[in-house]
Amino acid sequence: MRQLAFVFGTATVLVSGAVLHAQETVPLNSATLAGDEVIETPAGEIVLEDSYFDGDASERLFDLMDLQRASQLYIWSTPLVSTTTWRDEQGAAFGTDEPGAFAVLETLKEKRGIVTANLTTPYIFNFTDLSDGPVQIDYPAGQTAGGVLDMWMRPVFDLGLTGPDGGEGATYIVVGPEEDPAPYEADGVYVFQSATNNVLVGIRILDPDPAYYDTYVAEYRMGTVGNTETSTFVRGKDVEWSATAPRGLAYWEKLAGILNEEPVRGIDKPWMAMLAPLGIVKGEEFAPTERQTQILKEGAALGELMTRNLQVNPRYTDVWWEGTSWYKSFDFDIPQETDTVQQFDERATWFYEAVASTKGMVDPQPGGGQVYMTTKRDSNGDMLRADRNYVLHVPADVPVAQFWSLTLYSEETRRPYDNGGTEISDVSLDSRMEQLQYNDDGSVDLYVGPDAPEGLETNHMATVGDDGWFVYFRLYAPEEAFFDKTFSLPDFEPVE
Known part of the structure; x- marks a missing residue:
């Protein structure tokens, strides 16, 4: 009774x-x-x-259990859903859902689709399915940086300057998770195995000569093993699009779809068990009940709030420069796990606000790779606001072998900030721009906020409405002074 x-x-x-x-x-x-x-x-x-x-208590406990699980499943699956959203939306916007087709992103509109895209170098992206067989890449020599990543955004291998070819070009073969790589091993060929069927091929051109792009696309070859051919490079679309992961039930629809395309890794089996009572089972159609739908929607919202809290207040690490609010963005190992833990919170922080990871991004060395510094607070420790003005004083002689940049992003979308501007310089300033006005000592003051300082409009990036913001300060080929911390950035100062 x-x-x-x-x-x-x-x-x-x-x-x-x-x-x-x-x-x-x-x-x-x-x-x-x-x-x-x-x-x-x-x-x-x-x-x-x-x-x-009684039964009522049982139902309420199951509801609570499933809500808690859904929120943690959101944090766990963030990299996978983000990559899948990117693949699907890029394919729709650029027509690159065909084998061998690359999207070339150069304009502000094109790059504004990518979560925390860099706005200083051209992007070239392709998604390839290895379930039809291994892929061979004949990679050209030159100043490029990139890699092949699996759908968890883990690097399978780097390409270009931080890859095995070291910028000299090479032949690569990448095989799927259920393929034996041994038969493809040969002298002068680099063979790697991906943990997922779907992979991302991503490249940034670092050569400052615009003519190198034509050389690169003419020499790049990709196809089946022993049968590579010229790829298609879709350029000049200048379309607005979004790779930000969806919210609500659409988030779980993306997750259910990609799980049916990929093998289950051993490390993910506990998470698959938690998904089953919520209606997501590998090999089965996702058709949630009304109860499951409600819990999944609430779980996605709660999970995103938790992930955003990690992004803003990463409790597992410390600031890079003592006395500031600057964090070094990557705080996990390349495989996203150690001998004892899966770096669950660490990777969610990065992949909520960004996409992709390569060896050169995760583990840069003096004179190579890239460093990503980020902050969400001013010198008073207060959150950066869209309705207030700030200045960042960048010291002279930033320790980079290439260049540095400061790029503005929306906290809501995590994509490049949309302040109504149409040029890259409206939301990204870098040391190669002739427009910047420097101080007599070689330092430069960069301004962010609704109001541009008179006479320094070229050093300003506008914020609008209540769209919260954050920045990445990127150091390309950082030098020793960054790593030993003899160089540091101050916090943003409020400007009255």
Whole structure:
């Protein structure tokens, strides 16, 4: 018989047949879970009678369990859903859902689709499915940086300056997770295996000569092993698009879809078990019930709030420069795990606000790779606001072998900030720009906010409305002074 509970202040009277029990409500951390007890929980009051609870309590506990799991599943799956969204939306916007087709992103509109895209160098992106067989890449020599990544955004291998070819060009073969790489090994060929069927091929051209692009696309070859051919490079679309992961049920639809395309890694089996009661089972159609739909929507919202909190307040690490609010963005190992843990929070922080990871990005060395510094607070420790003006003083002689840049991003979309501008310089300033006005000592003051300082408009990036913002300060080929911290950036200063 289902029992009824009537609450009178702190006392609850239980009616079960003809027997009445008066019990005080106890907090969860004091509960004995024995005999007759009324326990205050996040699922409401749970009434025990002879150590058992009724069906209503069971339903509420399952709802709470599934909501908690959904929120953690959001954090776990963030890299996978983000990459899948990128693949699908880029294919729709650029027509690159055909084998061998690359999207070339150069304009502000094109790059504004990518989560925390850099706005200083051309991007070239392709998604390839290895389930049809291995892919061979004949990679050209030159100043480029990039790599092949799996769908968890883990580098399979780097290309270009930080890859095995070191900028000299090479032949690569990448095989899928269920393919034996041994038959493809040969002298002068680099063979790698991806943990996922779908892979991203991403390249940035670092050569400052615009003519190198034509050389690169003419020499790049990709195709089946022993049968490479010229790829298609889709250029000049200048379209507005979005690779920001969706919210609500659409988030889980993306996840269910990509899980059916990929093998389950051993490390992910516990997460697959938690997905099953929520209606996501590998090999089955995703058709959630009304209850599952409600929990999934709430779980995605709660999970995103938790992930954004990690992004803003990464409690697992410390600021890079003591006394500032600057963090070094990558704080995980290249495989996203160690001998003892999967770096769950660390990777979610990066892949909520960004995409991709290569060896050169995760583990840069003096004179090579890239460093990404970010901040969300001013010199007072207050959150950066769109309705206030700030200045960043960049010291002279930033330790880079190539160049540095400061790029503005929206906290809402995590994509390049949309302030109504149409030029790259409206949301990204870098040391190669002739427009910057420097101080006499070689330092430069960069301004962010709704109002441009008079006479320094070329050093300003505008914020609008209540669209919160953050920045990446990128150091390309950082030098030793960055790593030993003899160089540092100050915090943004509010400007009254």
